[in-house]
Amino acid sequence: MSTKDWLEKDYYKVLGVPKDADQDTIKKAFRKLARENHPDANPGNTDKAEKFKEISEANDVLSDPKKRKEYDQQRSLFGGNAFRFNRGQGQATPDVDDLFRNATTGDFSDVFGNLFGGATGFNRRTATTRSPRRGADVEGEVTIDFDQAVEGTTVTLQMVSDAACAACSGTGARAGTTPKICPTCQGSGMRPATSGGVFQTTEPCPDCRGRGMIVEDPCPVCDGSGRAKSTRSMQVRIPAGVEDGQRIRLKGKGAQGEHGGSPGDLYVDVHVTPHKLFGRSGTNLTITVPVTFAEAALGAEIEVPTLHGTSVRLRLPAGTPNGRTFRVRGKGVSRKDGTQGDLLVTVEVTVPSQLSDQARNALLIYANEAGETDPRAALFSGRS
Secondary structure, X not given: OOHHHHHHOOHHHHHOOOOOOOHHHHHHHHHHHHHHHOOOOOOOOHHHHHHHHHHHHHXXXXXXXXXXXXXXXXXXXXXXXXXXXXXOOOXXXXXXXXXXXXXXXXXXXXXXXXXXXXXXXXXXXXXXXXXXXXXXXXXXXXXXXXXXXXXXXXEEEEEEEEEEOOOOOOOOEOOOOOOEEOOOOOOOOEEEOXXXXXXXXXXXXXXXXXXXXXXOOEOOOOOOOOEXXXXXXXXXXXXXXXXXXXXXXXOOOOOOOEOXXXXXXXXXXXXXXXXXXXXXXXXXXXXEXXXXXXXXXXXXXXXXXXXXXXXXXXXXXXXXOOOOEEEEOOOOOEOOOOOEOOEEEEEEEOOOOOOOHHXXXXXXXXXXXXXXXXXXXXXXXXXX
């Protein structure tokens, strides 16, 4: 990254976020813009490709707390002409180091790193070093069964990401040929910028576009870019207790970085198919079990299925009302601490659609013997 970029480019404006934006806001803004401008979604659109490069560059700086701090400090000092120098004989004023030490909380070199090679001139090491670039984040999705979400599972994902072209091994040159060192930048990918000021900065070499090499016979597979689509299978562990719509982050499983940069991350969106019997309430499983009127009125011991295939015995007390929920401990979803949630059993009193003559007579006898009052009387007691 050249000093000129840091001083002239407003990375906050590029991502459309305020200067005090937190990391989550920056990440969301980058993902949104990356999806809209990714070259894969806009084949042949050079404007979108340049925009994607620009937002990736902005994210590379603002998503790294250390880089972001240095960027903010440098722009606050130089970006708005906060300080001016006496260039009487092309030299900075003698007390320039003291000025910067007073303007910052750390040492002059701590603020600007390897930006300058001394009071004047530019750092040759900076001009010949190609900065590592972090790999892009990769997104995928998977659909699993309800049982797998509760117990955890391992799935195989086919991932498509940007990688070095296999035909040219990432050189961009046709097989059997090699690119040559750029004569303009001598392979550094950078050149001194013509700023005309005391401090000389660097910028990407326009002849090799910052690669440091020039390809005379481009690879026909990648058209000389050195990059190609890579398809690979990956075993991904879905943890127990994952919920429908949850996003899982696998650090370092995304696209490979460039020039020694760290790989990106893999984000997996999980979809869970519903179960025909069971539902979820956090770490608890839910089920509705039908019971007869006699079982609810007289009390009974009933058998209830569990997700794991076994069953449990549940005792209903006499006079159990319709809709009452019972708790069976330890038969739910695994928690992060290793404990289990519970199974919540809701009883539903069923009413027979047909009755035999004997059953009808028995119910009439029950109704007369029970002498029950009108259960709906209270609904009308308050009416005028």
